[in-house]
Amino acid sequence: MPEPVVPTRKTPLSFAHEALGARIAPFAGYAMPLHYPSGVLAEHRWTRTHAGLFDVSHMGVAFVQLDRGSPDAEVDYRRLAELIEPLVCGDLHALRPGELRYSLLLNETGGIVDDLLVGRPSGPLLQGSLLLVVNAATKERDFALIAETLGDAVQIDWRDPWGMMALQGPEAASVLEAMCPGVSELGFMQFAPRDWRGQSIWVSRSGYTGEDGFEILVPPDAAPSFWDALLQDARVRPVGLAARDSLRLEAGLPLYGHDLGPDTSPIEAGLGFAVHRRRREAGNLRGHARLAHERAEGPSRIRVGLRVLEGAPAREGAVIARDGEPVGVVTSGGFSPTLGIPIAMGFVPPSLSASGTRLEVIVRDRAQAAEVVPLPFVPHRYVRHTHAGDMHALHTRP
Amino acid sequence: MRFTPDHEWVRLEGELAMVGITEHAAAALGDIVYLEIKAPGTQLAKGDILGVVESVKAASEIYAPIAGVVAEANTRAIDDPTLIGQAPEGDGWLARLQPSDSSEIDALMDADAYRALLDSLGADQ
Numbered sequence: 305m306p307e308p309v310v311p312t313r314k315t316p317l318s319f320a321h322e323a324l325g326a327r328i329a330p331f332a333g334y335a336m337p338l339h340y341p342s343g344v345l346a347e348h349r350w351t352r353t354h355a356g357l358f359d360v361s362h363m364g365v366a367f368v369q370l371d372r373g374s375p376d377a378e379v380d381y382r383r384l385a386e387l388i389e390p391l392v393c394g395d396l397h398a399l400r401p402g403e404l405r406y407s408l409l410l411n412e413t414g415g416i417v418d419d420l421l422v423g424r425p426s427g428p429l430l431q432g433s434l435l436l437v438v439n440a441a442t443k444e445r446d447f448a449l450i451a452e453t454l455g456d457a458v459q460i461d462w463r464d465p466w467g468m469m470a471l472q473g474p475e476a477a478s479v480l481e482a483m484c485p486g487v488s489e490l491g492f493m494q495f496a497p498r499d500w501r502g503q504s505i506w507v508s509r510s511g512y513t514g515e516d517g518f519e520i521l522v523p524p525d526a527a528p529s530f531w532d533a534l535l536q537d538a539r540v541r542p543v544g545l546a547a548r549d550s551l552r553l554e555a556g557l558p559l560y561g562h563d564l565g566p567d568t569s570p571i572e573a574g575l576g577f578a579v580h581r582r583r584r585e586a587g588n589l590r591g592h593a594r595l596a597h598e599r600a601e602g603p604s605r606i607r608v609g610l611r612v613l614e615g616a617p618a619r620e621g622a623v624i625a626r627d628g629e630p631v632g633v634v635t636s637g638g639f640s641p642t643l644g645i646p647i648a649m650g651f652v653p654p655s656l657s658a659s660g661t662r663l664e665v666i667v668r669d670r671a672q673a674a675e676v677v678p679l680p681f682v683p684h685r686y687v688r689h690t691h692a693g694d695m696h697a698l699h700t701r702p
Numbered sequence: 703m704r705f706t707p708d709h710e711w712v713r714l715e716g717e718l719a720m721v722g723i724t725e726h727a728a729a730a731l732g733d734i735v736y737l738e739i740k741a742p743g744t745q746l747a748k749g750d751i752l753g754v755v756e757s758v759k760a761a762s763e764i765y766a767p768i769a770g771v772v773a774e775a776n777t778r779a780i781d782d783p784t785l786i787g788q789a790p791e792g793d794g795w796l797a798r799l800q801p802s803d804s805s806e807i808d809a810l811m812d813a814d815a816y817r818a819l820l821d822s823l824g825a826d827q
Contacts, residue, residue, distance in 0.1 A: 343732055343733050345735075546759050
């Protein structure tokens with residue numbers, strides 16, 4: 305057999321992973337840590353109880369701004385939102401400075417091309433621009449699509465290779481507050497620039513584990529020392545991609561390329577909240593016809609959570625059946641370390657999507673009992689601040 | 703104890719052949735969360751699927767290192783699959799087989815040959 309091709313792309317933290325003894329595996333063209341010597345289960349549980357540190361530098365991060373800005377950042381932002389909005393399904397005009405929002409890139413048939421975070425920067429830096437965070441495996445294509453659609457009107461400032469880290473877990477806020485005073489004033493899905501040892505970094509209160517936590521964008525030269533500084537805190541341990549996947553599965557969060565794809569509509573995926581009402585009513589969305597039809601008639605399938613009541617974990621591709629008849633397919637599945645049982649997400653007809661519905665998953669030709677359960681499997685523990693004053697306090701801090 | 707290129711071990715104990723996965727395989731799989739072994743009485747040819755171990759990450763099939771009949775699964779390991787990772791070549795054994803021809807065991811790799819195989823794979827242990 306030929307030797308597998310070793311991925312050549314490294315993140316600014318690759319040396320740190322090697323020094324920590326990580327098991328490295330290729331992911332989206334990068335050599336990424338799958339897990340560290342402590343193992344997936346320990347890393348998963350550490351994140352749920354303390355603070356897990358993840359290298360997510362492979363994600364696609366860019367600030368998009370008008371090629372020719374005006375002195376008025378508010379005017380610039382309006383124009384930029386006007387340009388970008390047709391590509392996504394959310395309401396960019398309603399974003400306030402310092403807010404992040406989950407959104408979707410759609411194709412002409414209402415399928416999902418990618419899921420992403422959009423953010424409107426606050427503070428003096430990059431006012432009037434838009435932050436985009438897209439999936440690693442799709443980032444080239446996404447930014448090419450944006451560049452092609454918007455042409456010379458915008459500049460895409462791709463932060464590659466920057467260091468992007470996620471610090472997730474119930475102790476994440478007190479850990480990061482000690483390093484970057486003020487960050488605990490951010491609420492879930494808010495972000496702000498901070499200064500760390502003379503470096504401009506961006507901190508958002510967001511993540512992919514269901515826990516409270518942060519994602520931090522750090523210039524490449526400073527990324528290893530920021531990583532090391534976080535690991536100096538005994539409450540922080542490094543966590544690899546394997547536990548990132550089991551954590552997001554427990555949190556019921558879909559993964560692009562698995563639970564979401566170009567044939568999946570936001571309504572089927574249970575992501576209708578990301579399709580903004582004004583956009584929908586105006587009909588100026590990509591794939592409007594399908595979305596309108598599914599909203600009126602209901603989709604033909606819908607994403608559900610499944611508890612596997614016996615036997616082996618049902619993995620991606622496993623058939624979901626009802627009384628022996630195939631009714632759907634598992635799109636993500638594995639063992640839940642928190643619940644101690646196998647769990648899965650998959651798509652079934654709406655008539656079989658009610659919680660408590662008994663179904664089967666077919667694993668190695670054997671039907672195993674499963675039950676539809678509400679998502680998430682493990683409750684989210686996001687920390688939300690609803691007072692505008694919180695953001696004000698953050699941005700006026702010297 | 704003898705070894706297969708699929709990183710299983712087999713050892714004759716009385717009339718029965720005890721089968722498990724090697725330390726190397728257990729380390730590569732990571733935390734094991736599920737074990738399934740074919741029902742006792744199942745007749746297996748050498749290389750047939752004897753069972754499956756699943757880690758958090760993935761499922762891995764276990765192949766019969768020799769021809770024989772499944773005599774017993776390690777029910778302790780089925781109830782607590784972490785045992786496999788803790789002692790893959792001890793209490794974390796997987797199954798006992800009634801060999802069709804116990805001389806098949808002798809034809810497998812000995813410890814030195816298996817070590818050489820691991821070295822050639824670049825294993826770090």
